[in-house]
Amino acid sequence: MSLIEQDLAMSTTAERKVVTSAPGVEPSPDWVIVTRGITRNYDMGGEVVHALRGVELAVRRNEYVAIMGPSGSGKSTLMNLIGCLDTPSAGEYWLNGVLVSRMEDDELARVRNREIGFVFQTFNLLPRASALQNVELPLVYAGVSSAERKERAKEALARVQLADRMDHRPNELSGGQRQRVAIARALVNRPAILLADEPTGNLDSTTSEEIMRVFEGLSAAGQTVIMVTHEPDIAAHARRVVVLRDGRISSDETRDTFVASLNTRA
Amino acid sequence: MSLLDAIRLALTQIKVQKLKSFFTLLGVTIGVMFLIAVVSIVNGMSKYMEEDFAAKFLGVNTFTLRRFPDFNMGDVTEATWREWQRRPQITVEDANAVREALPPQTHWAIQDVTWGTPVSQYRNGGPQSLVNAVSADYFVIKNLEVERGRVFTEQEEMVGAPVVVIGKETADTYFPSIDPLGKEIRLEGLPFRVIGVLQKQGSTFGLSLDRQVIGPFHSDLKRVTKSRRGLYGVLVQGVTNTVQQEAQERAREVMRRRHHLHPSEPDDFMFETSESALSGWQTIKQALVIGGIVLPAIGLVVGAIVIMNIMLVAVADRTREIGIRKALGAKRRDILAQFLVESATLSFFGAILGIALGFGLSKLIREISPLPSNVALWSIVVSVIVGAGVGIIAGIYPASRAARLDPILALRSD
Incomplete structure (x- = not known):
C-alpha cells in the first residue's frame, strides 16, 4: 500500500463535512486538485478568524476555473492553499494525486516549484533581472543546468510572443508584456496548474483582453488554469466559475449558467 | 540552486x-x-x-663559546648577572682543548674583542673601532671578504705577525683618499701594518660593522685586547647545522670536564648561537x-x-x-x-x-x-x-x- 493509499484509507474513516463542489471525488491523477473540508483559521490577537470554513473543491486536468467572491470571502486564502504557500488548519488537499496539506515548508517549496505556476496581480518580476533571467528562476530552483535553463526560458518566452524582448528588464516592458513574462515564468517548469491571482488587476481593459487570450490559448493547449478574480467579466473567460462567500463555496457552475445568472442579476 | x-x-x-x-x-x-x-x-x-643581524654578528651554523651571553633581548635579573660574573673565564687553553675535540668539517677561531682608537699618520683620534684579535679561520666563519689586499694567513697568525685587516669605514677615516695597504696603523702605541680592507658590510642597530680592526690573535694585538684575563669567545662553525650541533656537544663535554662540573651542576659557560641570541x-x-x-x-x-x-x-x-x-x-x-x-x-x-x-x-x-x-x-x-x-x-x-x-x-x- 502506497503512502497516498494509506492517506486515502485514513481519510475515508475521518469524519468530514461535505458542503458543495465535488462530493465523493476520490483523489486520482485525473483530478489535479481535490480538497476535503479544508479550513483555515487565523489567530488575530486572540480572536480566531475563520477564513475558510470547509471547502470541497475538485478540479479535473485541463479545466479552466475562475474563483470569485467579494473581499473577505476567503478567495485569497484559498488561492494561497491551492498554491501551496500555506497549509490548511484542518482538512486535506491532494495536488496531482499527492497529499500536500501536511507537508513541511521545504517539501511545499518543491511542490510549488514543480506543480504550480504563479501569475500575480503585480507581476512580481525581479526588477534587476532581465526577462530571460526572470523566466529562468523556477528552473534555477529545480536544479536545471545553466544551458538548459536558457533554452527552456527562451522557449517559454516564445510561447508568449516575447522572444525579442528577453534581454529587457521589467521596467523596459509594458504592463501587458510584464504579465506575459510572468506567464512564461509560470509555465517554464511545465506545472500541473497555472494559478493566477487577479492577473488583470493592474492592466487596462485592452491589455486584460490580451492576457485573457493568452490564458485561453494555454487552456486550449491542455494547461489547467485556475484564476482568482473579483471581476465577473474576467471570470466569464473561464469555463467554470466557483464563487466563494464567507469561507464556503456558494456556487459552482459552468460559464454559461454563470453568465446567464449575471444577466438576470443585471 | x-x-x-x-x-x-x-x-x-x-x-x-x-x-x-x-x-x-x-x-x-x-x-x-x-x-x-x-x-x-x-x-x-x-x-x-x-x-x-644574526648572520653578520654570529655567523651561519656557528656557535660561540662564551662565559655569558653578549646579546640580550630580555631582562636579566640581578641574581643571574651575579652568577654570570662568578663564572670562570674562557681561556686560550680552553679554546685549544675544544679545538682538539672538534669533529671534522668544522672551523675554529679564537676571538677577543675590545674597543680602541687607532692612530695613523694621517689622522690622530676619531671614532672608536672594534679591535679583534682572532685566529685565521675567523674570516671564513664570518664570511668576511676583502675589497683590497688580503686577509692574514695561518702562518702569520702562528708567528704573531703585526698585520691587520681593517673595515671600510676605518680605512676611509684613517687613510682619507690614500691607499691604506702597507701603511701603518697604531693601537695603544703598537704598530701594525694594514694588509687588507674589508668589503662594506653596513650596520646593524646603528652599529657600524665597517669600523673594525682585525689582527692575528698571537700578535701584539693580544696586549691591546688584554686577552690574558680571558677570551671574548671561541667560534666554531660546522658545514651544516648537524655538524654544528655535534661540535657543540663535544665542546660542552670538554668544558664541563675542564671546569670539573658534577653532572647535577649546570653549565658555567654558554654557547651563543643565532637561535639563542634571537630567543629574546x-x-x-x-x-x-x-x-x-x-x-x-x-x-x-x-x-x-x-x-x-x-x-x-x-x-x-x-x-x-x-x-x-x-x-x-x-x-x-x-x-x-x-x-x-x-x-x-x-x-x-x-x-x-x-x-x-x-x-x-x-x-x-x-x-x-x-x-x-x-x-x-x-x-x-x-x-x-x-x-x-x-x-x-x-x-x-x-x-x-x-x-x-x-x-x-x-x-x-x-
Missing part, C-alpha cells in the same frame, strides 16, 4: 550597489590591510634580525604577532557588525524578492545560501581590497624605513579565509531571517 548560481547572483547584487557595497566592506578591508601590513613588518623585522627576539616577535592579530581582529569585528547590519537592511529591502523566490520554489536553504554567499562574497572582496592596500602599505614601509618589510604568503591565505569567514558569520543571522520569512507575507510587502 548551485553555488555558482549563488555567486553569480551575489556579484550582480554587489555590482548594482557599488558604493554601498564599498562602504560595507570597508571594515573588512581595513582589518585585512593591517593584518597584511603588520605581518609584513614583523616578517621584515624577522628577516632583518635573523638573516642580517622570538618573545618580542610573538608579542608583535599577537598585536598584529588583535588590531586587525578589531577591524574585522567592526567589519562583521557593519556587514550584518547592511545584510539585515538588504533582507528587509528585498523581502518581496524573497517572497517571489519562495513562491517559485526556493527552499529555506536556497535563500539562506543566497544571502550567506552574498555577504561572504562582499567580505571576500573587502579582503582582496585589503590585501592590495596591505601590499601597498608594506611597500611604502620598505621604501621609507630600513625594514625589509615583506608580505607573508600565509597572511594572504589567512586574510582570504578570514575575509570570507567574517562574511559568512556576519551573514548567518540576516540570512536565517530571510530564509524563515513567510512567503505570503513576503509577497505582500512593498
